[in-house]
Amino acid sequence: MSTTAMNTIAMNTPPIVPRSDLDFGLDETIPRFWFDNNPFRTRLLDGLQLAFPDGERYFISSVRYFRERVKDPVLAQEIKDFTRQEGQHGMAHTTFNNVLKQQGMPVDEMLAVQKTILDGYTRRWSPDFNVALTAAFEHMTSLMAEAFFGRKMIMEGADPRMQALLAWHAIEEMEHKSVVFNVMKSVTSIGYFRRCAAMIIAVRKSNRLLFKNSDRMLKADGFSWPARKWMMLKNLNWMYGPKGVFSSYNTKIAAYFRPGFHPTDIPVMQSYPIWLAEYQRSESPHKACQALLAQAV
Template identity: 40%
Template sequence: MDGSSPFESRIVPRQGPNFGLDGDIPRYWFGGDAFKTRFFDAMSLLFPEGEKFFIQCVRDFRDRIGDPELQAQVKDFTYQEGQHGMVHNAYNERIARQGVAVDKIVAQEKRILSWFRRNLPKEYTIAHTAAVEHATAIMAHGFMNNPEVFAAADERMRALYVWHGVEEIEHKGVAFDVMQKVADVGYGPRTLAMLYVSVMFPLHTFLIMRHMFEVDDVPNRARTWAKGLWWLYGRRGLMTRLLPHYLAYYRPGFHPWKAGDTQAYARWREVFDSTGGDAIAASNALLPA
């Protein structure tokens, strides 16, 4: 693809589906595994304030966008990110009832992102946003093209993360285009922002997980970490599989639409649309027969 993929015009401003988050979702909804569950739970805590930050950083350049198509994409990007925040907030309330210090974690993240907004150039914060959007998009592609990874997860939570991933794929080029075409951010700041995100995003996630393990009183914590980190970064780890797509961001001529298979996305859209918006059926349709 050459950066003008037809998928660029397919951002769909859907209302967040009903995932049944008020139901009997197990504490360890990912196959009874504490590490896998809390890895995704920790990311969920980061999403709502993160989504607000991304919206603000893109909107910083809204008045300078002359392309009507990009203006429309920014509007739809904003809607999708807002829906993500609302749905994850609803799930995070469930995590708070488990004893996790959700309010404290969210408040700390808000302070950090507010500091970014006050003290860093807007060109850097849009580069930061584009980097995170690439990271979430490649995770979405990876999860959707390797659906067996989520086979043991509760179908409601699997549906939530697949829906989120679908929308990350749909709008994955928006922040990048604003950064490159409007903010005129060059190769150096773009790649430095990605390096920062590559270190700090997993670090924040792991720090939240450490707190969650303490709340849960997880036994054999060292073994849990070792086994979980191998699941993420081992030879066939969840993140290891994404390495070629991740490294593509450092190519001078990179654009988000130049990489990422969309067959699984098309299948999800087909089932979601034909069932009147059943996100659980759509995500289940991606599982191996």
């Protein structure tokens, strides 16, 4: 490998730093529609984050299956750090899911549906393919930071506590973005075509669950079916327009289908060092998030 290639990998792969005991202030004082008083955007992100705790447990179990086969000590340590980060994510989002319960959201019912889906993955597919599916999901979540925090317009008006939670999660997803992919490449039989198939499944399943969760919560809020569809139409440009939050990373999702792709091909968000420096200085995810947003374009 050339010196240039090695330097690129070093810049695009920051150290994995598990951070614990973070206090985001996730309690009943968070407004019901915390995203700029916009019910649709609030419940869309609520639907996204609601899935994280069980999703993280699925990711961890998929990788742990292969832990004993990993002989590279660096990758073995990264698996441990990945597991610790994902465990912390699950605990933080569980705290907010309890807030959603207090708002009358059918959290337990939605989580039961998700657990059935994830258990189905484990039962239906081989351990190798479950790691491939996890690698695909991890690629998608590693793109969240720039999608949600690279531009001021995306998270503008959101409650600072939720901004801090999502920013911290997104930052750590960038840090461990290569771990599952490297496990897949080094100790499983997954090749190019099954890797691509896993990404297609991951995109389809995650989008379906996201909109299903958000629609169910909006229904619990008392919005009728026509009102919910009208909300979606009004927010299509925010989601999928030329500067939409989801359309902003389409090309990076597509990059996964390149035969020689590796997660280190995609650099971390340019302002990642801003979040990191402020967090190291203050040990406050809130101040680190505000520093990150101050650098957004």
